[in-house]
Amino acid sequence: MSHSSSWSSKIGFVLAAAGSAIGLGAIWKFPYTAGTNGGAIFVLLFVIFTIIVALPVQLAEFYIGRTGGKNAIDSFKTLRPGSLWPWVGRIGVAACFILLSFYSVVGGWVLNYVVHSFTGEIAPNVDFGALFEKTISNPTSSILYQGLFMLITIWVVKGGISDGIEKANRYLMPALFILFIVLAIRSLTLPGAMEGVSFLLKPDWSKIKSETMLTALGQAFFALSIGVSAMITYASYLGKDQDMFRSGNIIMWMNLLVSLLAGLVIFPAVFALGATPSQGPGLIFVVLPAVFMKIPSGNYLFAVFMMLVVFATLTSAFSMLETVIAATIRQDERKRSRHTWVIGIAIFIVGIPSALSFGVWSDVLIFNKSIFDLWDYIITAIIMPLCALSISIFTGWIQDRQSVLTNAGMGSTVPKTLLYLWLGALRYIAPIAIIVVFINSLQII
Incomplete structure (x- = not known):
């Protein structure tokens, strides 16, 4: 292992994995999903599902990656040679490829908005x-x-783990938190802001529907970027002395914090200025600029917010691309640069139809969905839950129980009870929750 193919520090892994998890899911998808699903009741369910379903599966991915010590496909081969289990890794890698193809489209919009902010297109009285x-x-x-x-x-990932991904995350993640807190404070001091806070934090029990529960569970998966092998890949660069439970816990709380901060930046401002929270995906592009324009030096603040969204979107994109690259270079770092360019360009080309599905190809519908929405549906409603289910069954039932506990507990100071609780959640709670969501998601089509 050369130095560029492992994390140079404990915090490096935590920041990168948190960066992978904190992306558009937390900043873009969480606020509008909460807005359209009853606010606080959704937030509460989201937090519960993150802790009891998503976190155990994320830790199972850490276990597979760190114990296997290789990319997502080869880690399964190491743990279960000669079985069909490596297909979970293959599907995860393919999912990352497709996910990045349409994720980069939204990343493009965000970059475009940063440019809009500096060219004066974001101004008061703009529609x-x-x-x-x-x-x-x-x-x-x-x-x-x-x-x-x-x-x-491509540029960052071709630099490798410690020189590329870790370095970028080391600056981007702290910047994200500091700027977010500043924006949340600004938003909370607007007159009428408290209505937004209670929308976000005071549950209205009449809003609890099975659909809200499903959406919250789906958001919990999406939030910790599980089910697409990204966490297996990142954990494969981890030393055995690292406490994966502590890391997983920190990553989860960082992610919940950013989701809540995003809500605290957006909802108080939305309510203070009389907009509606249920504006869907356009929330940060349509409602937020209008909100910022009513604040002194709002166009600069909006530019800062969009830069934040760029950081968060990029840190997730790094993990998706790295998952695909790791699977193709198979520990041979000499191939990294060339593979990153070739695969990165291929992902870009595959993403073009998604980029066009809001304009010239908006009338191209498959199963009543645009190309962008179809990919989104296939990945988030079908592949992520199925892979997460496979990972929980693999770790909870297929692998030898004692060896899972021993390997997962290496370098960790967590009490034995917690290890058993984790395995119990993986064996019983996570699979049932995932199956329920999956069956329901198929009925929504």
Whole structure:
């Protein structure tokens, strides 16, 4: 193992894995999903599901990656040679490829908005709904910015683990937290902001529906980026002396904190300015700029917020690309640069139809969904739950119980009881929860 193919420090892994988990899921998807699913009741369910379902599965991915010590496919081969289990890794790697192809489209919009902020297109009295429509439906700029986003991602990942991904996350993640706290304080001091806080934090029990529960569970998976082998890949660069339970716990709380901060930046401002929280995916592109324009030096603050979203989007993109690269270079770091370029460009090309599905190809529908929405549905509603289910069964039932406890507990100071609780959650709670969500998601089609 050369030094560039492992984490140089404990905090390096935590920041990178948190960066993987904290992406558009926390900043873009969480606020609008909470907004359209009854606010606080959704938040409460999301926190519960994150702790009892998503965290155990994330830790199982850490166990597989660290014990296998290789990429997502080969780690399964090491732990279960000659079985079909490596297919879980293969599907996860393929999912990362597709996920990044449409994720980079949204990353492109975010980059475009940073540019909008500096060119004066984000200004008071602008119709932000029209600006957003124009931004996502323009084929040239959509593809251009998607390409730029992929270029940055390729550039960092080709630098390797400690020199590329870890270095980038070391600066991006702390910046994200500091700026978020500043923006949340600003948002909370607006008149009428408390209505937004109670929407986010005071549960209205009448809003509890099976659909809300499903969406919250889906969001919990999405939030910790489980089920796509990214965490297996990152954990494969971990030493046996690292406490994976403590790391997993920190990553989960960082992610919950950012989700809540995003809610505290967005909802108080939305309520204070009389907008509706249930605006869907356009929330940060349409509602937020309007909100910022009512604040002194709002266009600069908005530019800062969009830079934050860029950071968060990129740190997730790094993990998706790394998952695919690790599976193709198979520990041979000499191949890294070339593979990263070739695969990165391939992902960009596959993403072009998604970039066009809000403009020139908006009438191309498959199963009543645009190309972008179809990929999103396949990955988040089908592949993520199935892979998460496989990982919980593999770790909870297929692997030898004692060896799982021993390997997972290495370098860890957690009490034995917690280890048993974790395994219990993996064996019983996680699979049942995942199956329920999965069956329901199939009925929504």
